[in-house]
Amino acid sequence: MTPAQEGVSPALLARLAKRGDRHKYDYGHVLVLAGGVGRGGAARLSARAALRVGAGLVTLAPPPAALIENACQLNAIMLRPVADAAVLREVLRDARISVICLGPGLGAGERSRALVAEVLATGRPAVLDADALGAFAEAPETLFAMLHRRAVLTPHAGEFARLFPAEAEEMRAARDDVTRRRVLYRAAQRAGAVILLKGSVTRIADPGGASAEHAATGDRAAPWLATAGTGDVLAGLISGLLARGFSPMESAQLGAWLHVEAALRVGPGLIAEDLPEAVPEVFRLLGL
Numbered sequence: 001m002t003p004a005q006e007g008v009s010p011a012l013l014a015r016l017a018k019r020g021d022r023h024k025y026d027y028g029h030v031l032v033l034a035g036g037v038g039r040g041g042a043a044r045l046s047a048r049a050a051l052r053v054g055a056g057l058v059t060l061a062p063p064p065a066a067l068i069e070n071a072c073q074l075n076a077i078m079l080r081p082v083a084d085a086a087v088l089r090e091v092l093r094d095a096r097i098s099v100i101c102l103g104p105g106l107g108a109g110e111r112s113r114a115l116v117a118e119v120l121a122t123g124r125p126a127v128l129d130a131d132a133l134g135a136f137a138e139a140p141e142t143l144f145a146m147l148h149r150r151a152v153l154t155p156h157a158g159e160f161a162r163l164f165p166a167e168a169e170e171m172r173a174a175r176d177d178v179t180r181r182r183v184l185y186r187a188a189q190r191a192g193a194v195i196l197l198k199g200s201v202t203r204i205a206d207p208g209g210a211s212a213e214h215a216a217t218g219d220r221a222a223p224w225l226a227t228a229g230t231g232d233v234l235a236g237l238i239s240g241l242l243a244r245g246f247s248p249m250e251s252a253q254l255g256a257w258l259h260v261e262a263a264l265r266v267g268p269g270l271i272a273e274d275l276p277e278a279v280p281e282v283f284r285l286l287g288l
Contacts (some may be wrong), residue, residue, distance in 0.1 A: 008257045012250060017288040018054060027056030028098040028243025031091070032236070033082060033115055034062035035105040035131070040070050042104030042130065042232040045272050047077045049236030050101065052276040053258065055243040061091065085114035092122055099125045101239035103132030103154075104232040120146040125242040129154045129235040137162040144191050149207065151193040152248050154235050160197055164190070181211045194248040196238070198231060202256045206249045214256040222263035222270075229272025234259045236276070258282060 018027070030050040034043035040062055051058045061082040062070050071079055082088050091097070100119045106112045112135040119126050133155050136143035140163040147153075153163075161168035167187045174180045184205040188195045194206040200223075204212045216222045237258055241251035262278035263270055 008253055012254065013286055015246070016054070016254070016283065016286065024056035025096055027054055028240075028245070029057040029059065029096050030055045030099045030101060030236075030239045030243045031080075031097045032058065032060050032104075032239070033088075033100065033102040033106060033119075034060050034066065034070065035107050036063050037066045037069060039105040039107065040066055040073075042229060043101075043106070044070065044073060044077075045229050045232040045276070046101050046104050046129075046236030046239065047074075048273075048276045049233045049279075050099075050240035050243065051076060052279045053237050053240035053244075053255075055099075055240040058240075059097075061088075082115075084111060085118045088115055088118045092118070092124075097124070099127070099239050099243040101127045101129070101235055103127075103129035103134075104235060106131040106135075108134040108137075116143070117146060120148065120151065123148055123150065125150045125152075125248065127152045127154060127235050127239045127242070129231065130159075133159045133163060140164070147191050147193040149193065150248055152196060152238055152242070152252055153191060153193055154196045154198060154231065154238065154252075156198045156231065160187075160195075177213070181205065181213075185209060185211060194252050196234075196252045196256060198234070204249070204252045204256065210249050212249075212253050212256075214253070214260060216260045216263070220260055220264065222260055224266075224268050224270040225260070225263050227271060230259070230263075230275060233272055233275040237279075 032043050032047040034040045047058045047060045059078040061080050064081040067081050108131045164187045167183050170183045184203050188205040188207045197203045202214045238251045238255035261282045262275045265278040265281050266274045
């Protein structure tokens with residue numbers, strides 16, 4: 001039995017295999033920015049997912065006060081304290097850090113806005129989720145002005161509505177998928193980045209006009225994904241795939257597909273921590 005290959009080509013899935021005599025840095029280094037004391041769980045979920053999907057290295061970067069808390073719960077994932085944007089600027093001087101994931105549990109205040117600006121200024125692939133989007137709810141154009149084609153935004157419906165109120169209203173009024181795809185494409189053009197709109201049908205669009213859908217309905221229904229932390233795992237999967245060299249659009253597609261496949265392997269009773277641990281089984285079923 002193999003996973004259903006809906007929405008992704010066999011050729012793209014085949015590229016998930018790691019081949020040859022290569023070094024861990026050949027598979028990228030993901031930096032996951034984390035929030036303060038008591039808020040690190042979401043970022044740890046993202047970091048674990050990035051490592052499970054095949055990133056060569058993953059580093060979690062909380063504020064200094066939260067370092068010990070995170071160290072108590074991590075082994076293969078490295079740690080580096082990042083107090084503010086100035087420290088992050090120094091950390092990002094290391095060219096081996098290839099992808100940055102930020103938003104889960106980050107907090108939606110001035111620190112987050114400054115961290116987002118610092119990350120996007122590098123032009124490196126980045127995944128913006130949760131608080132990295134919420135921090136700009138009152139000034140979405142400020143975020144759009146900083147974005148670039150190597151970024152992926154992963155909003156749920158509420159976050160999308162705050163960043164794109166007109167497009168969200170059109171999406172709610174749309175009666176067919178063609179219209180929904182067109183509206184999401186316009187949003188991606190405005191942002192200048194790939195947008196993955198989470199839902200039971202996850203919709204993806206990039207500014208160049210490509211689009212994709214991944215339904216967790218029918219034979220692929222996974223209602224147990226509606227639980228805390230699963231979106232953080234998705235952000236980590238996409239980040240890990242970017243680190244491995246997949247394009248933003250490919251990473252979003254594969255991440256959404258793997259997210260559902262892992263959920264189907266776990267089944268009812270799933271909690272977010274289960275998802276990264278189910279990824280190896282999906283890989284085995286694919287023959288990787």
